[in-house]
Amino acid sequence: MEKRLQGLIEDFKKNEGNIISLLQETQEAFGYIPEEAIYRFSHELDIPASNFFGVATFYSQFYLNPRGKNIITACCGTACHVKGSDRIISSLKREFSLTGEQNTTEDKKFTLEQVACVGACSIAPVVIINKKVYGKMNSDKMAKELKALKEGEDE
Amino acid sequence: MNKNITIQVCMGTGGIAAGGSEVLAAFESLMREKNIPAEFKKECSMHKVGCRGLCAKDVLVDIITDDRRTIYQYIKPEMVERIIDEHVVGGNPVSEWEVAEDYHKFHEKQVKVVLSDCGNIDPEDINAYIAVDGYKAVEKVFASMTPEEVIDIMKKSGLRGRGGAGFPTGVKWEACRKAEAGQKYIICNADEGDPGAFMDRAVIEGNPHAVIEGMVVGAYAIGASKGYVYIRAEYPLAVERLKKAIKDARERGFIGKNILGKGFDFDIKIKLGAGAFVCGEETALIASIEGQRGMPRAKPPFPVHRGLWGKPTVINNVETLANIPYIIKKGHEWFSSYGTEKSKGTKVFALTGKIKNSGLIEVPMGITLKEIIYDIGGGIENGKALKAVQTGGPSGGCITTDMLDITMDYESLARVGSIVGSGGMIVLDEDDCMVNVAKYFLQFTQSESCGKCVPCRIGTKRLLEIMDRITKGAGRQGDIELLEKLSSDIKAASLCGLGQTAPNPVLSTIKYFREEYDAHLQGKCPAKACREMLTYHIIEEFCKGCGACLRACPAGAITGEKKKPHKIAPEICIKCGACFDVCKFKAVGKE
Numbered sequence: 001m002e003k004r005l006q007g008l009i010e011d012f013k014k015n016e017g018n019i020i021s022l023l024q025e026t027q028e029a030f031g032y033i034p035e036e037a038i039y040r041f042s043h044e045l046d047i048p049a050s051n052f053f054g055v056a057t058f059y060s061q062f063y064l065n066p067r068g069k070n071i072i073t074a075c076c077g078t079a080c081h082v083k084g085s086d087r088i089i090s091s092l093k094r095e096f097s098l099t100g101e102q103n104t105t106e107d108k109k110f111t112l113e114q115v116a117c118v119g120a121c122s123i124a125p126v127v128i129i130n131k132k133v134y135g136k137m138n139s140d141k142m143a144k145e146l147k148a149l150k151e152g153e154d155e
Numbered sequence: 156m157n158k159n160i161t162i163q164v165c166m167g168t169g170g171i172a173a174g175g176s177e178v179l180a181a182f183e184s185l186m187r188e189k190n191i192p193a194e195f196k197k198e199c200s201m202h203k204v205g206c207r208g209l210c211a212k213d214v215l216v217d218i219i220t221d222d223r224r225t226i227y228q229y230i231k232p233e234m235v236e237r238i239i240d241e242h243v244v245g246g247n248p249v250s251e252w253e254v255a256e257d258y259h260k261f262h263e264k265q266v267k268v269v270l271s272d273c274g275n276i277d278p279e280d281i282n283a284y285i286a287v288d289g290y291k292a293v294e295k296v297f298a299s300m301t302p303e304e305v306i307d308i309m310k311k312s313g314l315r316g317r318g319g320a321g322f323p324t325g326v327k328w329e330a331c332r333k334a335e336a337g338q339k340y341i342i343c344n345a346d347e348g349d350p351g352a353f354m355d356r357a358v359i360e361g362n363p364h365a366v367i368e369g370m371v372v373g374a375y376a377i378g379a380s381k382g383y384v385y386i387r388a389e390y391p392l393a394v395e396r397l398k399k400a401i402k403d404a405r406e407r408g409f410i411g412k413n414i415l416g417k418g419f420d421f422d423i424k425i426k427l428g429a430g431a432f433v434c435g436e437e438t439a440l441i442a443s444i445e446g447q448r449g450m451p452r453a454k455p456p457f458p459v460h461r462g463l464w465g466k467p468t469v470i471n472n473v474e475t476l477a478n479i480p481y482i483i484k485k486g487h488e489w490f491s492s493y494g495t496e497k498s499k500g501t502k503v504f505a506l507t508g509k510i511k512n513s514g515l516i517e518v519p520m521g522i523t524l525k526e527i528i529y530d531i532g533g534g535i536e537n538g539k540a541l542k543a544v545q546t547g548g549p550s551g552g553c554i555t556t557d558m559l560d561i562t563m564d565y566e567s568l569a570r571v572g573s574i575v576g577s578g579g580m581i582v583l584d585e586d587d588c589m590v591n592v593a594k595y596f597l598q599f600t601q602s603e604s605c606g607k608c609v610p611c612r613i614g615t616k617r618l619l620e621i622m623d624r625i626t627k628g629a630g631r632q633g634d635i636e637l638l639e640k641l642s643s644d645i646k647a648a649s650l651c652g653l654g655q656t657a658p659n660p661v662l663s664t665i666k667y668f669r670e671e672y673d674a675h676l677q678g679k680c681p682a683k684a685c686r687e688m689l690t691y692h693i694i695e696e697f698c699k700g701c702g703a704c705l706r707a708c709p710a711g712a713i714t715g716e717k718k719k720p721h722k723i724a725p726e727i728c729i730k731c732g733a734c735f736d737v738c739k740f741k742a743v744g745k746e
Contacts, residue, residue, distance in 0.1 A: 018446025020429055024388075058448040058605070059429030061388055078351035078548065078581045079507035081595050087736045094709055094733065116432065116599065118389055119353030120168045121507035122210035122514045131391070133172035135210075139736060 068111035077117030079124040163217040166203040169210030181232040205361020207274025273361030281403040292483035312487035313499030318472030334467035345386035348432040349548035352579035354503040355473035359393040363400035369476030432603035451651035494520035498564035508582035539584040547576030550656035552663025588684035600657035611654030614645035697742035704734035
């Protein structure tokens with residue numbers, strides 16, 4: 001981690017980077033933004049840590065906690081909404097026993113996310129499983145995909 | 156055997172989701188395997204194309220032979236072999252897999268300018284764009300036009316910003332041209348945040364070079380040497396194609412130093428958005444490119460005077476920019492021959508929701524809503540009744556069934572309390588609850604409010620709380636009036652467009668569907684969509700006793716023996732609707 005952080009800091013200095021790009025690169029490297037990375041950046045670049053936290057909490061793309069191994073993103077766009085995305089989301093929550101604001105399962109195998117719109121409204125409702133887009137989703141199709149994922153996990 | 160065959164596979168986000176990559180791979184491997192003579196293979200080209208609008212019928216495959224184009228729908232990899240054997244080799248199209256009349260009707264009334272090359276050319280091949288007169292507009296302005304002449308054409312064309320506000324593009328450019336500064340910028344706003352709108356994604360995925368070309372023309376007109384495309388990270392395919400297009404355009408000398416040897420420098424960088432709807436607002440977008448929290452500031456000064464890094468900056472939307480090459484090439488008279496007196500040209504709409512032919516359409520401004528819904532869209536899905544059409548997303552309003560003759564242009568929509576916006580058009584049917592839809596949009600704007608100004612931050616929260624209790628059957632007398640009062644205050648006092656328009660869905664639904672609000676106050680959701688207001692029961696004659704609902708119920712409210720009708724205990728039921736969702740026999744009723 002040490003080496004990667006140092007690399008990011010040097011890139012930042014060389015390319016007159018900005019906080020958003022730095023955090024995007026950090027997240028790409030670690031899957032989330034570790035708190036210690038922020039303090040490190042703050043110290044080395046002489047930028048208050050609050051600026052980093054400010055940006056990281058403003059944009060929905062940034063995560064301050066590690067995410068699950070499998071990421072399931074349910075689209076909540078308008079077309080998906082009127083075609084029943086909330087039913088898919090609540091069944092996924094039940095499936096993963098997620099309550100309240102929690103979105104990652106205890107075993108860190110699954111993370112359930114919601115996105116405002118992925119722009120694939122013609123095939124609503126849309127669910128993205130590990131970056132692959134699935135259109136015209138329903139609970140049967142969802143169950144099948146989840147089963148395949150879980151079997152993959154067990155192997 | 157046919158000669159000169161082109162096979163095109165639709166591979167936008169929709170096409171890929173439906174299996175476009177696998178279909179193209181099947182064509183490639185089968186053509187290799189099948190011992191088809193080499194000289195024929197040479198004549199046969201296969202490539203991917205961007206979205207042509209009707210994603211609901213994906214995967215769409217075109218086989219173009221010398222004399223005709225055959226379009227297949229719902230193609231799966233296992234169907235490819237028969238198409239190759241019978242059509243490509245045998246010369247007889249597989250007629251049962253061809254698109255039906257509704258596909259042609261979907262396209263008949265459309266007029267394609269921005270989308271004219273989308274779905275026909277390979278978006279990842281700059282030569283394909285050049286072959287359809289791509290970059291001819293850049294060549295034309297550099298060879299024979301002054302920046303002032305370019306601006307004059309834009310003004311005469313009547314092109315207005317397609318991102319939502321509808322500000323005349325030529326006027327914006329002129330203001331920036333006149334601003335004195337050593338450095339100027341042009342930004343392409345590809346932060347398409349409206350839920351339910353996806354034309355910018357489709358344009359970039361389908362024809363990224365048109366956007367780049369529009370930016371070069373704009374940069375020349377205003378005198379900018381640097382450009383940015385601010386694009387959503389949620390659109391990975393668009394980002395990838397745009398990156399390649401920028402690289403290819405640079406190699407060919409359409410961007411970069413000394414463009415076409417005319418001594419003009421202009422280059423483009425991509426900035427990935429980090430997921431904030433408010434960044435569609437110009438000043439917030441600028442703050443985000445600068446690496447800060449994307450919060451808007453008060454205007455004036457406008458970005459054309461003080462924009463990115465304090466320098467004059469023009470921000471144009473993707474669709475706006477993609478219009479520009481065609482206007483330059485074909486002339487402003489041609490462009491302004493489409494549309495109405497004040498709204499010129501065409502507009503791309505994302506027609507979605509409960510409509511048969513859901514997809515991306517481009518129509519001349521001034522077409523009626525009726526033509527869009529019934530001629531292009533093919534009517535409402537599943538034989539249901541149309542209730543309303545929502546336009547303009549979270550900043551817009553709804554249009555009711557008795558206003559279907561309304562024409563689609565900036566002025567007419569504003570008159571009925573809606574907007575063109577970025578072009579989202581969501582069709583709602585009798586099963587949709589208007590109060591619920593308004594609450595949905597408000598939830599969105601409330602969570603996307605940046606928090607800088609009080610009316611928006613706190614106002615939308617309070618609005619949402621009222622909407623929330625109404626949809627849970629806990630509304631109070633006077634709530635509707637309270638919504639109206641609070642809405643008008645938020646509109647008047649918010650800093651930027653987000654807050655100023657956030658109450659629109661609420662106001663518009665109160666105006667046209669007040670009876671639904673009244674019904675909710677009396678404890679009834681007429682469309683049976685607001686879960687918390689319903690009670691669930693098992694319809695005994697349909698129940699097979701399969702136990703699916705019993706297993707799904709998180710509250711343990713359902714009991715019953717196998718193969719005998721089950722029962723829901725109303726005092727334990729938490730009204731989550733899980734039983735309704737899982738029942739395959741329609742045996743769960745809701746009242």
